[in-house]
Amino acid sequence: MKILKSAVIAFSLAAAMGSFSTAAVAEAGRTSYKPIDAIKGVLERIAAAETAINNGAEDADVAALIKKASDFSEEINANDRVARENSKATKHLKAAIASAKAANLQESKEHLAKAKEVIESLKKLL
Numbered sequence: 001m002k003i004l005k006s007a008v009i010a011f012s013l014a015a016a017m018g019s020f021s022t023a024a025v026a027e028a029g030r031t032s033y034k035p036i037d038a039i040k041g042v043l044e045r046i047a048a049a050e051t052a053i054n055n056g057a058e059d060a061d062v063a064a065l066i067k068k069a070s071d072f073s074e075e076i077n078a079n080d081r082v083a084r085e086n087s088k089a090t091k092h093l094k095a096a097i098a099s100a101k102a103a104n105l106q107e108s109k110e111h112l113a114k115a116k117e118v119i120e121s122l123k124k125l126l
Helices: 002-018 024-028 035-054 059-073 080-101 105-125
Strands: none
Touching: 035 059, 035 080, 035 105, 059 080, 059 105, 080 105
C-alpha cells in the first residue's frame, strides 16, 4: 500500500508538471510587435494626444489618449539599452497623464514632446 501511494503521488506530480507549458500559456493571448512597429505605434498615439490637445479636447479624453500611448510603450522590447531609454519616455508619459488630469494641458504637451523625442531616439538603438 505504501508503494502504491508513492507511485500515485509520483505519477500525479509528473502529470501536473508535464501537462502544459507555462511559456506557451503565457504567450497565448498576446500579440507581439517588432520593436520598430511598436515605436511607430507609440508615436502615432502621442501624435493623437497632441492633436487632441490642439483641438481643445477635454482633460479626461487627453489623459486617456496619453494612457494608451503609455500602455503601448510596454510593447517596445529589444534590448537593455532600449528598455532603459523607454523607461525615460514612460516617465514623461506618466507626468503628461498627471498634468492632463490636473487640467494643465500646456505642461502635458511639453512632457509629450519630451517623450516623443526619447521614443524617436530609440530607432537609433535598434
